[in-house]
Amino acid sequence: MNRINQLFQNKNKNILSIYYTAGYPNLDDTLTIARALEEAGADMLEIGFPYSDPVADGPVIQASSKQALDNGMDLKLLFEQLKDLRKYVNIPVLLMGYVNPLLQYGVENFCKACAEVGVDGLIVPDLPMVEYEEFYKDTFQQYGISNVFLITPQTAVERIHKIVELTNGFIYMVSSSATTGKNLSLSQVTEDYFSRVAALELKNPTMIGFGISDQPSFEKACQYASGAIIGTAFVKALQSDKLEESIQGFMIGFSK
């Protein structure tokens, strides 16, 4: 059983997952941030591998991606940096990014490299379900990599069930139809959607992301899911000259 499944088995409430972009703010911060986050109480990590054209992301994560690329980040280097990941970090780690860099690296090579360094899962927002099932699912499974799919308020119930069939990972519930970094609006529509998905009693755990930025929005999300994912607010809080302090400062705001 991989670390993601283990986590959800041991803890099914208030799981805090943090997203950050590899190679940002400085090229070599990737592992430092991972260690600091685990120490500060994060339950799971999502490390973004940067892409030049991140269409699902808002300005903050776009800027972090661009900075990371300017710093010289690429997938080869990322796996090199993650070589010692499991010496220092015990919590589940996922990589998140867009499909083109993954295709250029080669899906099999990518899954193999993930397995070697101890990455547990992948989130690739623009990899369609059909292509995943037809071309890549076997490879992911062969290397024990969980593929995490997104759902939104517009995702039909049949499609959610199809996703559940396809993956043993958690279901990433995008809080609203938006790019990353918009504030969670706790409208009736959003709550109805959260409740609707909760009522499906899916076999896979759910995590809510997009628009979660602080303790109140985190708590709200946790009422409807196993936990929540914070990205933009964390990336914004990172200070390159006081990296570890800025991480601790951010995480202190969350009591779980």
Place this chain on the structure above:
Amino acid sequence: MEYFVNEKGYYGDFGGAYIPEMLYPNVEELRQNYMSIINDEGFQEEFKKLLKDYVGRPSPLYLAKRLSSKYHANIFLKREDLNHTGAHKINNTIGQILLAERLGKKRIIAETGAGQHGVATATVCALRGLECVIYMGEIDIERQAPNVARMKMLGATVVPATSGSKTLKDATNEAMRDWVNNPVDTHYIIGSVVGPHPYPDMVALFQSIISEETKKQLIEQTGRDQPDYVLACVGGGSNAMGMFYHFINDAAVKLIAVEAAGKGVSSGYTAATTALGKEGVLHGSRSILMQTEDGQVVEPFSVSAGLDYPGIGPQHAHLFKTTRAQYVSITDEEALNAGLLCTQLEGIIPAIESAHAIAQLEKMEFKAGENVVVCLSGRGDKDMETYMKYFGL
């Protein structure tokens, strides 16, 4: 060989719909409905009527006598420059606005490079009274000021794309983000044969009027509907796909797609996608794109904003890979000179995009009596500043 889209949304190895889940319902709604809407008699009637009475179609197929005698062949220019708004782009925006109305959409977004597609979109939004937001790269806004003013006058909001190279690719990213954020009431009018399925097929269908007319006009003028060569410029590739469409399954017709080499294919300042690109995914479809080893999209370069794009549509990628069409490239300098030549021999100032296709004539050897159709996709008014600077006019 099958050159058109299959039921899964692919052209051979290319195509598909590589989009985040946030866009899935919109794209799926389109996919399920576009063929039945387009094939509906009422739709066709309204579409054809607007193309005739509003756009001014059919556009002439003009036998360019002095170009013909220079190149020792019958050079026909398909005059898309004479369309309302000055380019082929309006064929597609008329089709898509009628489709958006039938899907109940209230708000239209679009990306634009040279501004031609933005103007064509703003025009049909004014025509039908729909809200219009156009995304345009900051650099393109500077080099295409008259088109920006036209869009504003037509009532559109023009939003600068300030990320990346600040050109067409980035405008497309911003438009896609807008669509992610406004999934219910908004239709995204993509201006080229790019994007997730069904866009490449849908845009090609709307542009196919170019070759549909050309065939008829060739019969009238030459007695047969088969030219020897068909040439068109390619950025994303919409005028080329429209120009090729009804000739694709006729192997006797040689198809030539002209990309922008910028300062030269090996100069580092180029948009010659097939010369330098590799297979990958950009803007929602698997195609050929210029990219680094690591799969980062390379910033393209061309003097012509409409060709300044690092990819090509998936059907073009398929025509390239199967060698059904030949892909060549023309430098900025060659294109500008061809623009001047066409102006002085025929009294037609072509868009710099279209001048790339004309420039290719110089590199070809024709047999006497061969019929060559060049798609003159747009007029050069928008490019006067560039021509003035280059020729010191």
